[in-house]
Amino acid sequence: QQQLLLQQEKLASLGQLAAGIAHEIRNPLTPVQITLQMVKEGHSSQEMLDLALSELNRANHLITTMLTLAKPEQSKRDEEWIDMAEFAARLEFLLDAECYKRVTKWELIVPNEMPPFYCSNDMLVQIIYNLFKNAVEAVDSKGADGSVTVTILFTERDYRFLIEDNGVGMTKAQVQAVGSAFYTTKDNGNGLGLYMIREYLKAVNGRMEIESVEGEGTAMMIKIPRRSDV
Ligand code: ADP
Ligand code: MG
Secondary structure (H helix, E strand, O other), rough: OOHHHHHHHHHHHHHHHHHHHHHHHHHHHHHHHHHHHHHHHHOOHHHHHHHHHHHHHHHHHHOOOOOHOOOOOHHHOOOOOOOOOHHHHHHOOOOOOOHHHOEEEEEEEEOOOOOOOOOOOOHHHHHHHHHHHHHHHHHHHOOOOOOEEEHHHHHHHOOEEEEOOOOOOOOOHHHHHHOOOOOOOOOOOOHHHHHHHHHHHHHHEEEEEEEEOOOOOEEEEEEEEEEOOO
């Protein structure tokens, strides 16, 4: 009896997880669909095709991420040395596309010189993209003159990614709750973004620090250790 109940609970949460994942995968599919439609009608640009491709990659990577979550011991498999200037350029393009048609002002601040970083490239994009999206959404639901700043920093010990917004902010209770699977305050949210980040950070001994003031804004800081053998 007990066993059966436990199994039913597991199945129910699996169903929830599947719904959340399906939703996340559908998000990047929309720009791909629009781009293909435009190509069909003879209007398209290199930029749109690039975006569609990068969005498809994102969906693909999301699936990888979910598999990674299912098998945490394999999550470090696709780590590599990343050229951080190249990374920043890729990031800028993606974040810019995310703000298309939105009122949000945003800025990416990077140091002039950045040492290479041993990390999963796609995972890093995924993390910053998720935090950025949350920041844009926090700003959007507050009103017009919002802004989001993404800053890349490094120390001897780690790389740091700081995402700041002047959006709706969070209560202390919310700050405690974020990162639990399915915790969301949004109508169309899934509450998997920060959960995924937390799980990944566990695998790489990274950290996420949150500072937030309700009604004023939020700063999310990600710290990921650098490999010492540079
Ligand atoms: P989702 O975005 O689907 O809701 P996330 O895991 O990305 O899931 O975020 C969980 C919750 O954390 C959000 O619903 C929101 O309540 C809160 N949150 C995250 N980032 C911010 C932010 N920058 N400002 C305000 N609230 C945030
Ligand atoms: Mg989110």
